[in-house]
Amino acid sequence: MSRPPALKLAEVLAEIRMSPSAFYRLRARNQAPRMVKLPNGELRCRRIDLDAWWEACERDSERWR
Numbered sequence: 479m480s481r482p483p484a485l486k487l488a489e490v491l492a493e494i495r496m497s498p499s500a501f502y503r504l505r506a507r508n509q510a511p512r513m514v515k516l517p518n519g520e521l522r523c524r525r526i527d528l529d530a531w532w533e534a535c536e537r538d539s540e541r542w543r
Contacts, residue, residue, distance in 0.1 A: 484514065484522035493528070 485493070490511065491501055504510040511531035513521045 482525050484524050485528060487513075487521045487523070490523045490528060494532070 487498075487501075491498060494501075496504075501510060505513070511523050512527040513523050515521055
C-alpha cells in the first residue's frame with residue numbers, strides 16, 4: 479500500500495485560500511493544520527491532517543452561531 483502524498487505549503491494555502499503571512503500567524507499560535515518539516519526545511523501537510531483541521535474549524539464556527 480502506498481502512502482498518500484503530502485501537500486506542499488503552496489497547495490495548502492491555495493486550498494484554504496490563505497496568505498502565507500496569515501498561515502504563519504496561525505502556526506505561531508498552534509492553530510494551523512499539523513505540518514511536517516522535512517530535513518531540507520520545506521513544510522508538508524498530510525491530507526488527513528488538513529481535512530481534520532478543516533472539520534475542526536467548521537465545528538468551532540457552528541459553535542459560535
